Amino acid sequence: MSLKKKLLIASGTMIAIGVVVIVLSVTRFFTPEPKFECVAQGQPSAGFSDDSQGGCPISIESYNKWRDWEYPEYRRVMGISSVLLLLSGVIVGVVGLTKKSPKSKA
Numbered sequence: 001m002s003l004k005k006k007l008l009i010a011s012g013t014m015i016a017i018g019v020v021v022i023v024l025s026v027t028r029f030f031t032p033e034p035k036f037e038c039v040a041q042g043q044p045s046a047g048f049s050d051d052s053q054g055g056c057p058i059s060i061e062s063y064n065k066w067r068d069w070e071y072p073e074y075r076r077v078m079g080i081s082s083v084l085l086l087l088s089g090v091i092v093g094v095v096g097l098t099k100k101s102p103k104s105k106a
Contacts, residue, residue, distance in 0.1 A: 007096030014089030018082045025078035034069050037062040 038056035039045050045057035046064075 004096055004099050007092055007099060011089045011093030011096055014085050014092065018085030018089060021078050021082040021085065025075050025082065031069070034062065034065045036066065 036050040036053065036058040038050065038053055039059045041057070043057075044060060046060045046062075048058055048063060049055045050058050
């Protein structure tokens with residue numbers, strides 16, 4: 001197999017993996033938003049209130065669940081990884097397409 005074909009295969013693989021990483025990073029949109037749990041007045045709360053439940057203070061645990069759902073840390077890593085994979089795939093693809101075959105001595 002020639003170097004050109006190997007570069008094009010590597011490019012396609014990197015682009016495909018980058019697309020899969022992007023799809024996996026948006027799976028949050030397919031999971032339902034966690035509901036807030038109210039606490040009694042005077043109990044420790046997260047410092048926020050839930051207007052859909054009459055403005056009751058929400059528990060720290062339910063706020064932490066919602067925060068992890070809204071801003072998961074892995075999404076930043078996956079976003080950077082997907083951009084790097086896609087850019088690398090495009091660069092390798094361009095090199096593969098513009099690579100000239102070595103001249104054979106006859």
